Ligand SMILES: NC(=O)C1=CN([C@@H]2O[C@H](COP(=O)(O)OP(=O)(O)OC[C@H]3O[C@@H](n4cnc5c(N)ncnc54)[C@H](OP(=O)(O)O)[C@@H]3O)[C@@H](O)[C@H]2O)C=CC1
Ligand SMILES: CC(=O)[C@@H](O)[C@H](O)COP(=O)(O)O
């Protein structure tokens with residue numbers, strides 16, 4: 001089998017983006033594969049983007065920040081690589097002719113490029129969970145219209161995707177999303193207000209970008225993943241459960257009506273779910289360390305604690321409420337996490353700010369349209385910013 005792909009990576013300079021490009025390069029070197037790189041994007045990191053574009057011989061590179069365009073142009077001078085700057089240039093990257101697009105921008109900023117790629121029928125390797133959380137209906141509609149595949153990359157959802165019987169969804173009793181519990185699983189609750197940004201981004205098992213690392217620390221990540229799973233898999237939302245598994249070896253499970261539980265296991269390395277999405281339904285070799293269960297020794301499990309991690313309750317209630325409440329939750333969380341990372345609010349303020357927003361913002365737009373989502377997103381961001389100023 002020769003794997004043929006023309007790939008675009010949205011969010012190429014990030015943790016998932018660089019992992020994807022390393023896998024692409026390794027696969028080209030070590031397997032029967034014809035993989036070309038069409039376009040790469042970043043936000044402000046123009047020099048790193050240019051280096052990646054040159055290394056991977058991309059046709060086009062774009063930075064979302066218009067102010068970074070000059071640096072990108074300078075770094076690409078003489079290479080022949082076309083480039084652009086501003087949100088429209090990132091959308092142009094998504095519109096260019098790649099058949100496999102890695103959606104690895106962080107946050108709702110990724111919505112428009114994702115929709116552009118989905119609308120024209122590209123296969124979407126889907127990491128950017130915030131897009132499904134805030135615009136799930138629009139994303140699924142764009143994928144259906146375009147006719148491409150939505151290939152989950154988030155490790156839990158990729159695990160479920162690998163073991164879910166899509167031909168017989170009625171045989172699924174429940175989905176069990178595993179959660180590491182984050183860096184503060186055992187930390188005394190009464191010290192949470194002293195948590196520093198450096199402590200919050202130190203995930204016990206995964207090396208990831210700052211925003212998702214903080215989300216893992218508050219366990220909002222698992223809440224967002226429950227919402228993501230509700231869009232990705234044909235299972236009633238009340239049958240999506242969370243189980244704390246501190247070793248992050250079992251990446252999630254599907255529980256069937258006959259009592260069989262199927263799981264996907266692996267070392268905690270994003271190379272594995274990205275490779276699954278790149279080759280699907282085939283498999284390709286990767287450099288990921290093979291799982292050594294004897295070395296792991298023990299795997300443990302605990303129920304999640306919504307008192308200790310209120311983000312879990314907030315996400316569950318937002319999913320139950322439906323409509324645009326998950327868009328409100330996502331936007332509120334994005335602003336609160338950014339404020340925490342800048343040292344403007346305490347760790348415990350993140351949940352307080354999202355709670356405030358969920359109680360005060362009542363979006364009235366249409367959750368099926370991008371306009372409705374963006375309106376809810378704006379209202380939630382404004383509410384959190386106003387509240388954060390008064391803390
Ligand atoms: N990291 C992981 O292991 C996993 C991540 N995910 C999800 O994947 C997504 C990416 O995560 P991760 O790679 O960790 O994030 P990073 O912060 O490491 O990277 C984010 C990428 O998005 C770009 N970016 C940031 N803001 C914007 C913007 N406003 N417009 C356009 N591009 C932007 C960044 O560019 P620049 O470098 O210029 O800032 C960078 O390329 C997230 O949604 C996350 O939840 C899911 C599972 C695992
Ligand atoms: C790698 C990945 O998919 C992350 O979402 C990871 O699962 C975070 O770990 P926890 O949210 O379980 O701490």
Ligand SMILES: [Mn+2]
Nearest residue numbers: 154155156225
């Ligand atoms: Mn995950």
